[in-house]
Structure formats: C-alpha cells, structure tokens
Amino acid sequence: MRRITLTACALIVGLASVVVYSQAIAPSAAVVYEGARLIIGDASAPIDSGAFVVQNGRITALGRRGAVRAPSGAARVDLTGKTVMPALVNAHVHFGYETFTRAAGESLAENFTPANLLDHLQREAFYGVGTANDGGSAPVALSLQFQLDQAARNFSPAAQYTFNAGIVPPNGGPDSILIKGTRPLHANYEVIRAPEGRAAVQDVIAKNIRHIKIWLGDRNGSYPAMPWQVYEAIIDEAHKNNITIHAHATTLRDQKEALRAGIDVLVHMVQNVLIDDELGALVREKKPYWATVISLGDRSDVCDNDPFFTQSLSDRIIADIRANGCATNPNAAAREERLKHNFMKMMDAGARLLLGADTGVRPGDAFGSGDHHEIARWVNLGLTPAQAIVAATSRPAEALGLKDVGTLAEGKMADFIVLNANPLDDIRNTRQIANVYLRGARLDRDALLAKWKKAEPTQ
Ligand SMILES: [Zn+2]
Structure with missing residues (x-):
C-alpha cells in the first residue's frame, strides 16, 4: 500500500508530505461499505451486491458481499439499494x-x-x-x-x-x-x-x-x-x-x-x-x-x-x-x-x-x-x-498519469460517490448524490452549501 502512495504522489511532493497525507486522511480504523451496486469505473461489469473495505484513506479490499473479509473491529455501513461509483x-x-x-x-x-x-x-x-x-x-x-x-x-x-x-x-x-x-x-x-x-x-x-x-x-x-x-x-x-x-x-x-x-x-x-x-x-x-x-x-x-x-x-x-x-x-x-x-x-x-x-x-x-x-x-x-x-x-x-484514482479497486484512493439511483439505467442518475467520500472521509456537503449561500454578495 505504501508503495502505491509513493508512486502516485512522489512526482509532485516530497516523501515526508506523502506520509503525512496518507496517515492523516481518515481514521485508521477500517470501515466496510456493503450492499451497494459497485460500478468499478473501467469497462468491467458492475458488482450487483458488493462490499469494500476502506482504511487509511484507501480501498484495501473489494468484491462481492460475503466474499470480502473485513478486519476485526471494522465499522460497517449498510449501502443496500445504493450505487457506488468512483x-x-x-x-x-x-x-x-x-x-x-x-x-x-x-x-x-x-x-x-x-x-x-x-x-x-x-x-x-x-x-x-x-x-x-x-x-x-x-x-x-x-x-x-x-x-x-x-x-x-x-x-x-x-x-x-x-x-x-x-x-x-x-x-x-x-x-x-x-x-x-x-x-x-x-x-x-x-x-x-x-x-x-x-x-x-x-x-x-x-x-x-x-x-x-x-x-x-x-x-x-x-x-x-x-x-x-x-x-x-x-x-x-x-x-x-x-x-x-x-x-x-x-x-x-x-x-x-x-x-x-x-x-x-x-x-x-x-x-x-x-x-x-x-x-x-x-x-x-x-x-x-x-x-x-x-x-x-x-x-x-x-x-x-x-x-x-x-x-x-x-x-x-x-x-x-x-x-x-x-x-x-x-x-x-x-x-x-x-x-x-x-x-x-x-x-x-x-x-x-x-x-x-x-x-x-x-x-x-x-x-x-x-x-x-x-x-x-x-x-x-x-x-x-x-x-x-x-x-x-x-x-x-x-x-493524467494518476495511478491511484479513477476506479474502485484494492489499493486505490477511497474517492467515491454514493448514489441513490443507478446511472447505468439513466446517466442523469449521477446527479442523485447521497454522499461523496474523498480519501475515505465523508465530505460535509451541507457545510459547503451553507458557505456558498451565505457568501451572497450584498450589492
Ligand atoms: Zn480550456
């Protein structure tokens, strides 16, 4: 896992920064996201009921639900009925x-x-x-x-x-x-x-x-x-x-x-x-x-x-x-x-x-x-x-030569979107966003919206 971190980021940042980045991104405790349809992002078939493990900001395992072994003590997030895409x-x-x-x-x-x-x-x-x-x-x-x-x-x-x-x-x-x-x-x-x-x-x-x-x-x-x-x-x-x-x-x-x-x-x-x-x-x-x-x-x-x-x-x-x-x-x-x-x-x-x-x-x-x-x-x-x-x-x-983003796969950054509907049925379902996760951390979208609405110019 560390090797992949270095390959992806060393072009731009020094070694020390990379280590800080990967360790500080998300809590180190593993989280298992399970039950969602997984769209991998390459040409491969979606996994209809999948599961994946996220730890230290990266996907550490991914597959069919039941076939993915979670580390002991991992938190579980049920995403049944949702679709996850990169x-x-x-x-x-x-x-x-x-x-x-x-x-x-x-x-x-x-x-x-x-x-x-x-x-x-x-x-x-x-x-x-x-x-x-x-x-x-x-x-x-x-x-x-x-x-x-x-x-x-x-x-x-x-x-x-x-x-x-x-x-x-x-x-x-x-x-x-x-x-x-x-x-x-x-x-x-x-x-x-x-x-x-x-x-x-x-x-x-x-x-x-x-x-x-x-x-x-x-x-x-x-x-x-x-x-x-x-x-x-x-x-x-x-x-x-x-x-x-x-x-x-x-x-x-x-x-x-x-x-x-x-x-x-x-x-x-x-x-x-x-x-x-x-x-x-x-x-x-x-x-x-x-x-x-x-x-x-x-x-x-x-x-x-x-x-x-x-x-x-x-x-x-x-x-x-x-x-x-x-x-x-x-x-x-x-x-x-x-x-x-x-x-x-x-x-x-x-x-x-x-x-x-x-x-x-x-x-x-x-x-x-x-x-x-x-x-x-x-x-x-x-x-x-x-x-x-x-x-x-x-x-x-x-x-762009970015080896650790763009698909849902073991070793990749845990950058993913949780959707309420399947975009393979209708591409406009990419807009049915329930949550966005970047480097394994859930983005506070409500706080961002509040910021933009509050920033209303007065004149
Ligand atoms: Zn341009």
Whole structure:
C-alpha cells in the first residue's frame, strides 16, 4: 500500500508530505461499505451486491458481499439499494479566476488566490469530483505551492488539484475572459521561436510538471497562431521526456494539425462544420485522448432552474444569468445536428473520450455541476451510460498519469460517490448524490452549501 502512495504522489511532493497525507486522511480504523451496486469505473461489469473495505484513506479490499473479509473491529455501513461509483476525474478545468458574481463572468488576476482555488476545488468535490486538472491557465508557482499544501493536509477537504503548464504565442492562450486573469500573472510561457519552445518545456520538466497545454489556432484572427515549427518543437521536446501534450484546437484545420503533430490530448470538438473523413482517419491512426468541452458557455440548466445546478450558486448570480444569459439560440437545432454527427464520428474512429468541461470560464457552467452536464450530453449524442462513466473516471485518470484514482479497486484512493439511483439505467442518475467520500472521509456537503449561500454578495 505504501508503495502505491509513493508512486502516485512522489512526482509532485516530497516523501515526508506523502506520509503525512496518507496517515492523516481518515481514521485508521477500517470501515466496510456493503450492499451497494459497485460500478468499478473501467469497462468491467458492475458488482450487483458488493462490499469494500476502506482504511487509511484507501480501498484495501473489494468484491462481492460475503466474499470480502473485513478486519476485526471494522465499522460497517449498510449501502443496500445504493450505487457506488468512483469519484469523477475532470481533465480540463479553468480554476481560480471566477468569483461567481456576474453572469458575464468576472475573471481577474487578483482573484487567483489559494483560497479561491480551494473554493473551486470544493465545488468540484461537492459534485463528486475527486481530482480536477487545470488546463494551462493557472499560475505555476502558486499551483506548485498549493499542491504541496494540499498534500500536507493544510486545506479542508476538496478535489485533488493537478494542472498543466501553458505554452502560448505572445498574448495567446486563454480566451477573452480568462486572458484578463492569466496575463498579469504570467501563468503561461510565451514563446516566439522553436528554441524558446524547447526551453519552456525544459523549464516545465525542471519544475517536475508532467503535462503541458498548448493553444493552436488564431481565434478567428484575433492573434497570430503558434507557428507549426514552434509547436512541433514543443511536442518533440516534451515527448522525448515523457511529457503529455494537451492541445486546444477548435477548428477542423487546427484539429488535423494537432493530430498530425502528435499531440496526446485533444481539447474541444469541432462545432461549426461537419467533420470529414480526413479527420476521422487521423483519429483512427493516432487514437488521441479527447475532451469534448461541449458544456462551455451552456447555461441551460440554470435557465431551467434545475436545482442540482442552482443549489451551489448564490441567488444573485442565478437571477443575473436568468435575466441576461438565457436567450435562445436560433441556430441551436443545426448545431445539435452537427454535434451528433461529429461526436459519433470521432467516437467511431476511436477517440479516447475523457471528461473535460472547461468549467470556470463562465459562471453558468459551474465547477462540478458542469461536469455532470457534459457526461449527460455524451449519452444524449449517442454514447451508452457505461461508456460515459469510464470516460469520466478511469480514462481521465489514465491520461493524467494518476495511478491511484479513477476506479474502485484494492489499493486505490477511497474517492467515491454514493448514489441513490443507478446511472447505468439513466446517466442523469449521477446527479442523485447521497454522499461523496474523498480519501475515505465523508465530505460535509451541507457545510459547503451553507458557505456558498451565505457568501451572497450584498450589492
Ligand atoms: Zn480550456
């Protein structure tokens, strides 16, 4: 068990911190959770009446009820009638800038504090997300320190924080909302020529960061795109050092370029045109991980007053979104047809789908709740619930190189969601959350809700 602890965390934190983390997470007494249907999170069949043992924040045994031996003196929790699934893993979020004050968003550099980052990770945790990865817009030094503090248990319980270092052309990178926040903080490495790209990768490696985000494309001509010589150098330098490259690419041309250049995680789906066989062939050849990010800017759940989404937002922001952010899109039907075509064409070609929702860019698709929206959209576009759950748990963990989260299995972190209904029957049942456990400890979701409702701005 100790060996697994080290493998998973040693990349980021020192040995001493890891030991403190694993010992302080949960009471050392074993707890047996029994009777629930267990959804493992990989492609394996669920266990209809299962049991698992949690000790020191980890799952130490798991199987059919009756076949799992509990340590003597273990406490028992009866979960008959419930479904347990792994906590979600979100591979693409933008943390730290949003303050949930205005429908239009209010991303400013000064908002990015450890306290605001923690609040955003608590929002993810509230909705059952155990690990969430920032997509290249977080300040690097603050992020590294935050990880050390989180591993040392200096913060209250929240989703585990990971992040990509961003490499962009001058003034490039995050879009019009986030860029206001990122540029003054120098969150990104700004590079002009290939040697600078390679030097940026080397600097990332020196900081022990294993994931890089690059932005392809010119955002409709709003700034000069990163030249191919630069991103090819970045990808080459990264791959020589086993660093994973996540690439923002929204157009058909940019997605093809990203795949030809050999990126590992493709972020976004083409939404403005039908994708063609050439892109399909590239996906078939390269088998990229793929974060769809369909939810970005989608406020329909708040507009519909869906309590699952509005419960964690202040009344003020809900009213603002409903007043200013709920105009119907006259092109919605045509867009939906393109999404259906493009999504299943990518899936049929073998894209390795994973959860990434761009939550944090706009308040309407908020941390955690936006993740559930994204998952349900996949099913809506043609995926089975079982496939969607894999794409929201074990596959993002695999893509992020996180060996101890993403499935329910012996040796894994005890990060799990207890559901009142079975999401294999209806994917929207991922929203029927009874409890969330992180590192074996039950999250106090009521206290978090009280905090967010109390934090109501007065003006
Ligand atoms: Zn993004």
